[in-house]
Amino acid sequence: MTLDAPATSSHLNDSPGVITLDNLSVTFGGRPILKSLNGDLRGRAIGLLGPNGAGKTTLIHTLLGFHQPSAGTARILGSDIRGEANQIKSLIGYMPERDSFISKMSCIHFVRFMAELSGLPPGAALERAHEALFFVGLGEARYRNVDTFSLGMKQLAKLAQAIVHGPRLIFLDEPTNGLDPPARSRMIKMIREIRDSGQANIVLSSHLLRDVEECCEEIVILKDGRLVVYCNLEEERKANKKFLMLETRGDLKSFVEGIGSLGCECAMTSDHRLKIILQDGTEIRDLYKLAAASQVQIRRLTYKRDSLEDIFLKAMENGSN
């Protein structure tokens, strides 16, 4: 993905990305909210991060067709949001951030109604509404009126209506808002299950870094309406496995020479501490063998990796610079 160059179709692979942003800008009352966003997002679960007012929800709403772009466009699963809005809407599910439901309806009636609006025939809609409510854990409460639900149950009902029609892409806007820790864990587990099923892609907007880190493979960070960071967390995790921090005891000279002979870069940060960049084909087990041969004790071995919080804070600093 490129942040600077517009991601026109010529830049893309043959298969359409989940979301392709092409110079997308949105203006409200002359005030720019989203500023020339570009990118090709392809992950199974994409995290949308940013401080309050960064434009996360506006981006989701624009992709859903609620707001018209003032310039540029975006494509969802290959369909343009400007000309193929209805086609896009038949492929997506949306869980809004705020409390959203149809009052005076039982939960099963509500979810069935939403399924029918998505185009499912009444019979299939009812069947899938039952399935969706059992899936989210509201099976026992499905005949209760949605108005009487607790906040956590309403979140689950919102998730059920977002997935009842089996969409290919699901937008989840702050899905863990207001949930207690066990409910949050259940919600995260469900999101991961949907992701791992391979049946749907997920866009998760949240200000909770832990939620995004636990669910997402790709993250996009917005700040002041600009896309400041795109990061593939999976690749980042794989790449970070190559950076090791070792705390040792014993004579390091032969050990360091041995590491060099393995083709790995090594730097001593103190008498007992080493930083190592592993080469492809070198395993950690080789280091242990070498340490044993050099009569060096490895007391601690850690991966040096940027946490999502580091990435986020760096993005905020860079953005403000």
Place this chain on the structure above:
Amino acid sequence: MAVLERSYKRYAGALSPEWSRFLIIPRHAFRDVFRSKLFTGLYALSFMAPLVFAILIYLRHNTEALAIMKLSVVNVLPIDATFFLTFVEIQGWVGFFLALLVGPQQVARDLTNNGLPLYLCRPFSRSEYVVGKMSIVILLLSSITWVPGLILFGLQSYLEGWSWFSQNIPIASAIFLGSLVWILLLALLTQTISAWVKWRLAASAGLIGLFFIPSVFAAILNQMLATRWGNLLSLGSLIRSVWAGLFGTFVQQAGQVQRMRGGVIVETAMVEPPLWASWLILFLICALCLWLLSRKVKAYEVVK
């Protein structure tokens, strides 16, 4: 049922035709509407007038029944345009009260509970939403206005014969068109008020006010200026003129009044506004309602 397979899976079955999806809204709304005993009772009562009118038509053609009741044919109402106009007027006002019970809550409820994003994130447009909501009122009111009206017309044609039917076909079209104009107006007004006034009672009061307050102003204006043009302010007068025009009973000159002007008594002719003016005002009201609805029926309001 596959509720035990608790895993996410896509839907790959058949879809309902896109054109018919707006009908999902009234289908689900009727469940809620008929849960109210007050509404169900009033709805049942609204079929009293068609029943009475059907009896009158039957009596007109049943000499034996008239003999039993010791009535002659001349004592029974004549079955003509005025007869059907009276029917449309009665049912129209019954429909107004039904619309008052059903209409004001429809959009307001979705706006209060942020339900609109749930509709509009689906392959369901804003216009389909408005048409769907309007069709709740349209279908309900159709069932008590032009549908029984045409059944009565059919009954009269059956009893009177082919020649009556062929001579009075314009009455049938007047029943249909007159009712439809009224129903559309009520549907648009109720949905617009519902979209702008979220509190149901206030919305109902607003709808009543919209019909009766301008009528009072119209009456005052007519009295002060010795004119009938004030009727253009009154929705009731407007629709009555339109109905009369459709049934062919519209009389533009409604009489004369005597007024003192410079110490001299002057006779002034009371002339009703022309029919085209009534149609135009109704059209403008409908256009205004559509514009107001388009401003309010959005997934999210953007504060500029």
